[in-house]
């Protein structure tokens with residue numbers, strides 16, 4: 001997947017200014033940046049929901065998106081939400097996807113009966129069932145408590161390894177970025193301010209001391225200095 005010289009503005013606000021980005025097949029890239037630096041805009045362009053003003057975007061077929069709020073349809077059961085759009089002959093794929101995210105016993109529940117973490121799992125199952133090549137995650141765990149968030153990070157890391165997806169994840173959480181991604185990019189003023197490779201393969205142990213140093217570097221690029 002690649003962006004070459006991609007620019008996007010809304011009125012007089014320049015959001016992306018000649019952005020170049022290449023993501024290898026199977027790579028996990030985390031995108032961080034201050035509020036309003038264009039992270040969601042970048043994802044929306046990858047998803048084909050938005051067109052750039054100029055530049056070239058090349059994205060393979062098969063993109064699935066999971067957002068911070070799970071966006072399940074409240075009038076359909078969890079299983080039906082996951083199976084939505086699948087031909088009747090392939091409904092068993094929804095059952096398998098629910099089992100992969102640990103929700104096999106919740107297929108008959110209503111979305112409103114799920115906890116935040118379960119709803120996020122259902123949302124992941126809905127992406128899984130489409131067998132995407134590229135998974136886009138926009139602040140997927142932002143609304144979850146700290147423990148559920150750690151569990152969801154492990155789950156996404158495991159699914160990524162099992163399925164060989166290319167992942168682009170927008171997050172405000174530097175620790176989450178270095179725990180999961182192969183590479184973290186910091187967006188600012190329309191382009192990439194800093195790019196860091198994270199050694200090893202995610203999901204990494206949250207308490208890995210090497211990650212703390214990378215996290216501090218990223219916070220520095222975001223203009224945050226810790227005492």
Ligand SMILES: Nc1ncnc2c1ncn2[C@@H]1O[C@H](COP(=O)(O)OP(=O)(O)OP(=O)(O)O)[C@@H](O)[C@H]1O
Pocket residue numbers: 010013015033034035036037038039040041042
């Ligand atoms: N449809 C739109 N119309 C007008 N302005 C927009 C639109 N979408 C985004 N913007 C503006 O573009 C800029 C980038 O927005 P974007 O949502 O991509 O940032 P972000 O980095 O994802 O922010 P956050 O971290 O707060 O979610 C912001 O100034 C925003 O107000």
